[in-house]
Amino acid sequence: xxxxxxSIALLLSVAAFAQPGMRRGPVINGDLSVTFRAQAPQAREVxxxxxxxxxxxxxxxxxxxxxxxxPLEPGFHYYFLVVDGFRASDPASPHFYGTGTDASAIDxxxxxxxxxxxxxxxxxxxxxxxxxxxxxxxxxxAWVYVPAGYDTHPERRYPVLYLQHGGGEDxxxxxxxxxxxxxxxxxxxxxxxxxxxxxxxYGQAGDFAKILLxxxxxxxxxxxxxxxxxxxxxMAGLSFGGGQSWSIGLKHPEVFSSxxxxxxxxxxxxxxxxxxxxxxxxxxxxxxxDPKAFNAAHDVFYMSCGTGDPRIEHTRKAxxxxxxxxxxxxxxxxxxxxxxxxxxxxxxxxxxxxxx
Amino acid sequence: xxxxxxSIALLLSVAAFAQPGMRRGPVINGDLSVTFRAQAPQAREVxxxxxxxxxxxxxxxxxxxxxxxxPLEPGFHYYFLVVDGFRASDPASPHFYGTGTDASAIDxxxxxxxxxxxxxxxxxxxxxxxxxxxxxxxxxxAWVYVPAGYDTHPERRYPVLYLQHGGGEDxxxxxxxxxxxxxxxxxxxxxxxxxxxxxxxYGQAGDFAKILLxxxxxxxxxxxxxxxxxxxxxMAGLSFGGGQSWSIGLKHPEVFSSxxxxxxxxxxxxxxxxxxxxxxxxxxxxxxxDPKAFNAAHDVFYMSCGTGDPRIEHTRKAxxxxxxxxxxxxxxxxxxxxxxxxxxxxxxxxxxxxxx
Numbered sequence: 001x002x003x004x005x006x007s008i009a010l011l012l013s014v015a016a017f018a019q020p021g022m023r024r025g026p027v028i029n030g031d032l033s034v035t036f037r038a039q040a041p042q043a044r045e046v047x048x049x050x051x052x053x054x055x056x057x058x059x060x061x062x063x064x065x066x067x068x069x070x071p072l073e074p075g076f077h078y079y080f081l082v083v084d085g086f087r088a089s090d091p092a093s094p095h096f097y098g099t100g101t102d103a104s105a106i107d108x109x110x111x112x113x114x115x116x117x118x119x120x121x122x123x124x125x126x127x128x129x130x131x132x133x134x135x136x137x138x139x140x141x142a143w144v145y146v147p148a149g150y151d152t153h154p155e156r157r158y159p160v161l162y163l164q165h166g167g168g169e170d171x172x173x174x175x176x177x178x179x180x181x182x183x184x185x186x187x188x189x190x191x192x193x194x195x196x197x198x199x200x201x202y203g204q205a206g207d208f209a210k211i212l213l214x215x216x217x218x219x220x221x222x223x224x225x226x227x228x229x230x231x232x233x234x235m236a237g238l239s240f241g242g243g244q245s246w247s248i249g250l251k252h253p254e255v256f257s258s259x260x261x262x263x264x265x266x267x268x269x270x271x272x273x274x275x276x277x278x279x280x281x282x283x284x285x286x287x288x289x290d291p292k293a294f295n296a297a298h299d300v301f302y303m304s305c306g307t308g309d310p311r312i313e314h315t316r317k318a319x320x321x322x323x324x325x326x327x328x329x330x331x332x333x334x335x336x337x338x339x340x341x342x343x344x345x346x347x348x349x350x351x352x353x354x355x356x
Numbered sequence: 357x358x359x360x361x362x363s364i365a366l367l368l369s370v371a372a373f374a375q376p377g378m379r380r381g382p383v384i385n386g387d388l389s390v391t392f393r394a395q396a397p398q399a400r401e402v403x404x405x406x407x408x409x410x411x412x413x414x415x416x417x418x419x420x421x422x423x424x425x426x427p428l429e430p431g432f433h434y435y436f437l438v439v440d441g442f443r444a445s446d447p448a449s450p451h452f453y454g455t456g457t458d459a460s461a462i463d464x465x466x467x468x469x470x471x472x473x474x475x476x477x478x479x480x481x482x483x484x485x486x487x488x489x490x491x492x493x494x495x496x497x498a499w500v501y502v503p504a505g506y507d508t509h510p511e512r513r514y515p516v517l518y519l520q521h522g523g524g525e526d527x528x529x530x531x532x533x534x535x536x537x538x539x540x541x542x543x544x545x546x547x548x549x550x551x552x553x554x555x556x557x558y559g560q561a562g563d564f565a566k567i568l569l570x571x572x573x574x575x576x577x578x579x580x581x582x583x584x585x586x587x588x589x590x591m592a593g594l595s596f597g598g599g600q601s602w603s604i605g606l607k608h609p610e611v612f613s614s615x616x617x618x619x620x621x622x623x624x625x626x627x628x629x630x631x632x633x634x635x636x637x638x639x640x641x642x643x644x645x646d647p648k649a650f651n652a653a654h655d656v657f658y659m660s661c662g663t664g665d666p667r668i669e670h671t672r673k674a675x676x677x678x679x680x681x682x683x684x685x686x687x688x689x690x691x692x693x694x695x696x697x698x699x700x701x702x703x704x705x706x707x708x709x710x711x712x
Contacts, residue, residue, distance in 0.1 A: 038442070039442070039443075040440065040441060040442035041441055042401075042440045042441030042442075043439075043440045043441065043442055044440070045398075046442075081442075081444075083399075083439055083440060083442040083444070084396065084398045084399045084400070084439060084440045084442075085396060085397055085398030085399065086394070086395070086396035086398075086399055086402075086437075086439040086440075086442070086444070087395075087447065088437075088439070088442070088444035088445070088447065089444070089445060089447065089451075089458065091443065091444065091445065091457045091458070092457075094458065095445075095451050095458040101447045101448075102445065102447070102450065102451040102458060118486065118495040120488065123485075123486045123487070125483045125484055125485050125486070126483070126484040127481045127482070127483045127484075127502075128481055128482040128483075128484070128531075128537075129479075129481050130474065130479045130481070130537065131479070132476065139474040146483075151579070151580075151581075154510045175484075181484075181486065223507070224507075225507075
């Protein structure tokens, strides 16, 4: 009987904190300020760190710590609770892999902007594809967006966008933070984007050029009905992934015909961590030597950056230098900083240009 | 120039903590004890709470807090850091949705047990399927395991297992914690399980019986090549999800012909949170009335529990009461407590019995 009562108590206790909807996470107020709360009764100092700004929290008696921020920019912001100097994610809200850890985040809506929200349109899915990497000697997971209709049109083949995350993020970022599935579903339903696959993989591992070109792409071409040529293959990325789109994507016009560089500001060398300042002379001599051939090999060459991102100046200059060298470059500046809202908008604009 | 140097500094700072492999998470020692570390320089008291046992951490000078536990049971254990009373997940290790939050966890290997590890066999994938719930008026995501060969055999149709998580977990649990993909891939490759779909959805929402029967199953039957009849449909779950397998699965033999109840100990009423102690008389009068018809309608009726789980006694008695009432019940007791290792083993055993 004791066992039985214990069993009931255990089950009820598990059930009691079982509703994620019940997690009392941050509340977005009408002026886009956010009220954060934290349960840390024995702590001396608690703060929330969001968008690089630290807001000390206060408490009354034994109630939770609390603070309301200034109005925040629309978009997706990572944040942390700082409890007596310990930087932690918030147990009361969902976590996203970013800034090198499983971080808390809040998504502030932007008035009139709904291209990345779920809508009643035919839905694709995202497939978690496990594959072996001979170079890393480990199993990897590619997240692959597959448009609606893929399963019901087995005769149809699809172009592919390889889409890379930023530094400290991983293969989940473009789906969870970026909302790639909803963005593509909505555009394809409106006829504004060609149905395509989007492959999102982890880019900060080993010799990523080798992994992408010799392992990931052959895996995708084998396991999905792709059109396996450069004309039907694009590469894009944000920040660190934008650097890779330059250093890998632009360097391999025989593999990719379209390139997107979002908020990168400079260009990553082949391999993780190797960065160099942008230089048309040293990095793209083929463009200087023959701009016509370069343009003929590239259907879309897209660059973008938030105007509040320190990288804007450098990105703008890079686009100008590329244009001066004869390249056809599409450049867009978005409102916002080094955050997901400009990246969602960049993806939304970029994919509409692809595979036309 | 200042802008440019800032830009380099920003990029390098992002790159610097960009390698998850670099996260200095817990270390499993040779005796299966675990050494945990925490960076909390200003905290007064730090502890790790694992498997319900709290280990106070200590530090020398300004080095990180540290503790080494007793040897731990093999399997997957949630844990938390407790910093001055603030219960947080560990920024240095991956998080899993469990215990009602994004929790830290450590997976202790079991000697000689490799059925849930990645192997060089044909790999299926897991598909994140977005669908609208009319009853909840929200978009939901079903995680659907699809076996290898599904895309290359478009003429083939598949049986389906509906597999539910426990209290405080969600639709990601069976894939991430449970390793369903590897378990099924390995069994199917060995010919020990029939190729099947496994649908993992969020079960602690609204009237789950209604959602499952009227929304999820029709969605899956529409979007996948299923064999849409009871003979080719099973339901199973762990703990809270085991209760649902009883209250929904067993109550609908016209929908499910096989049922698995892992570590439940008692049986959930229809709807979230409604629990009742097990009673053949009040809950399964149809079994008492006509055991032959009950057995004829059920191909597999499976129950299991860890011997270290307080629910073992009640589960064993329930299985005996069911047998006494004339039901064919397969009962297995596993080593271990109310944790994922017995649930992985239960899934591994249960799916081998299905759809024969």
